[in-house]
Amino acid sequence: MTRRRALYLIMVLVGVITAYPLLKWVIYTSRKPDLGKLNAMRPLISELVETIIPATDSPGAKEAGVADFVIGKVIFYLDRREQNFFIDGLGDIEQLSRKGYGQSFMNCTMDQRVKILECLEDQQLFLHPLLIKVKRKLFGFSFISYLKAYTVEGYCTSLLGATRCLNYQATPQSYQPCVPLVLLGQRSWATK
Amino acid sequence: MNIVGKERDSRTYDAIVVGSGISGGWAAKELCEKGLNTLLLERGKNVEHVKDYPTAHYHPWDFKYGIYPSKQDEQESPVQSLFFDAGNKHFFVNDQEHPYIQERPFNWIRGYQVGGRSLVWGRQCYRWSDLDFEANLKDGIGVDWPIRYRDIAPWYDYVERFVGVSGKAEGLKQLPDGQYLPPFELNCIEKHLAQSIHGRDAQKKLTIARVANLTVPWHGRGSCLNRNLCSRGCPYGGYFSSNSATLPTAMATGNLTLHPNAVVSEVLYDDAKQRAYGVRVIDAITLETTEYYARIIFLNASTIATTAILLNSTSSRFPNGLGNDSGELGHNLMDHHSYAGAYGEHRGFADTYYKGRRPCGFIIPRFRNLRGHEGLPFLRGYNMQGHGERQEWQERGQVLDGFGTVFKDQLTKPGPWTVWMGGWGECLPYHDNQVTLSREEKDRWGMPMVKISFSYRTNEHEMMEDIEETAMQLLEDAGFVNVYGFNYSKAGGSTVHEMGTARMGHDPNTSVLNKFNQLHVVKNLFVTDGSCMASSACQNPSLTYMALTARACHFAVEALKRGDL
Secondary structure (H helix, E strand, O other): OOHHHHHHHHHHHHHHHHHHHHHHHHHHHHOOOOOHHHHHOHHHHHHHHHHHOOOOOOOOOOOOOHHHHHHHHHHHHOOHHHHHHHHHHHHHHHHHHHHHHOOOHHHOOHHHHHHHHHHHHHHHHOOOHHHHHHHHHHHOOOHHHHHHHHHHHHHHOOHHHHHHHOEOOOOOOOOEEEEEHHHHOOOOEOOO | OOOOHHHHHOOEEEEEEEOOOHHHHHHHHHHHHOOOOEEEEOOOEOOOOOOOOOOOOOOHHHOOOOOOOOHHHHHHOOOHHHOOOOOOHHHOOOOOOOOOEEOOOEOOOOOOEOOHHHHOOOOEOOOOOHHHHOHHHHHOOOOOOOOOHHHHHHHHHHHHHHHOEEOOOOOOOOOOOOOEEOOOOOOHHHHHHHHHHHHHOOOOOOEEOOEOEOOOOEOOEOOOOOOOOHHHOOOOOOEOOHHHHHHHHHHHOOOEEEEOOEEEEEEEEEOOOOEEEEEEEEEOOOOOEEEEEEEEEEEOOOHHHHHHHHHHOOOOOOOOOOOOOOOOOOOOOEOOEOOEEEEEEEOOOOOEEEEOOOOOOEEEOOOOOOOOOOOOOOOOOEEEEEEEEEOOHHHHHHHOOOOOHHHHHHHOOOOOEEEEEEEEEOOOOOOOOEEEEEEEEEOOOOOEEEEEEOOOOHHHHHHHHHHHHHHHHHHHHOOOEEEEEEEOOOOEOOOOOOEOOOOEOOOOOOOOEOOOOEEOOEEEEEEOOHHHOOOOOOOOOHHHHHHHHHHHHHHHHHHHHHOOO
């Protein structure tokens, strides 16, 4: 291989590597997100939020109505690019599930569902921090980060989450600076 | 326009106050109590105490999609949405309706309503000391303050007694004690940090914040109930605002006329008598123009807005803005920086927690350059403000890996104790940090748009570096782990302590206002909001505006009685 040809090949390779995210960026930014899909996927979203925060001795995210919260967040809080990313992420869940367990996410056991979400989160964990930064700049936070953050916020601010899992006091009256945790039932306050 | 007889009489008052925020509320109260028939003009909508606090009793789940600003909020109000949430956004302006020009970045945070930003303020009440009033003279920076601590001390007493400030006397020269209600208490981690700091360096002290939240019922207002929802308006009157305190008091005298939706476009000046004789007002809704007349006028429209009114009040005598012989009007804009600091976790006290949501944190009063220059690469100093708490779901949700039962359990239990603290630092007055009026662009009321040009300089940046290092050190010394320093590097205005642009001073050639906040050359016109400041110190400034206002009102009424005004 001549030097010139090697250089040429490297340039083509660099071109392809940079063109892919660019192309993806252009597509994700310009494509009108199919928000109707979100409502159609409500049952899946319900199971996803319940996988993140399941019913235990206190209600889970499904009963707390967190699916509606997540859908509202995607519609009113994300830009077009992030919305596309989120909707595609929902599709990826189904793919992962079929690849890993040969069945739809809806039919998976709780353990299998948790494993699928962990798989998505791990992909993020092993990325180089700089790469994560670049990715965020281009595409916003990952699907799994948004799903998890919105589920946490939706659950912890819901009537059931705040009052039956966390500890909520609308009108505390006084401030007691140092109270034994056992007297407060071990759970966090719902609001700051 | 020649108006005679009854028509003119009906629009004539003893005094006019422009702006109903924290200083305008005080001006209205003082002037009304002293028997003056007073017109209070407010450009925004009316906000009645309690009745107009729509979100005050909302629970977290009453906000359909949480409390953070939505995409639409960010598009409509790119600046204000950095500061509001769904619980208080109705007390902030819409940036699209109230545009301004940023020649260099400046976040101009505004609340156009009766009560202004006194509804959403941080409620910190700190006195200045002579360390601050003498600083410009000693450093040869800007102009010397025409007052000293002894001039304002009785007025600090006076306003504190009405406001109701909870806090602890500490006997510090650089942060004089005031008239305090019982203090809120420090929690476990804050007490621990306080002992560590004071033990290592007797010059440093951590004390509970001094705040306008009541710890006992006060002047007909109820105690703070530790909900920490102040910025939605308090239905119990647990914190001081114009709406809860000064305006009802002014109203009770029977001397107050309050006009909301009244945009003041200029102050009217009588060349022959060399006096201001009234103001021109544009109705915010109908755009109709009216004039009102009075013997004395107080401008309390807020730092930048007051100066914009003066710059827009031109005449043959004052082609560059009313009272602007010195050419300093609009210059020397300041805003504290509060962007550098440190955060850390502590593994101790795992069995303890707190109950209630205390509406304040702590302060470490200034400890730099207390005795002249200490060889640091910056002049003046900063105080540190912060608070200790245990990590809750808001933080846990961001750091915990995994999903399911274990995740839920960890998410909803209190995590380690943490302390966040930042340095509130003095900003020097720079001539070219300034406010001007656009010649071309106007707002919907036909007023020239305000242009702001502002930047922090070397002194502020050097100080921020010291803050970051020192804050980290204080936490590490106290056994904190995972300590990290930060500098958010926000644009000016982000501390919402904008000051200056019509500074006080001895000399009419270099300043706009005299030692009683009168315009040097228009004696019946007073400016007692943040515009008047000749330096910024590092204390939160509202208490000083209130004290200066009460002092100027007293002076004005005495002068009226003597026939001097």
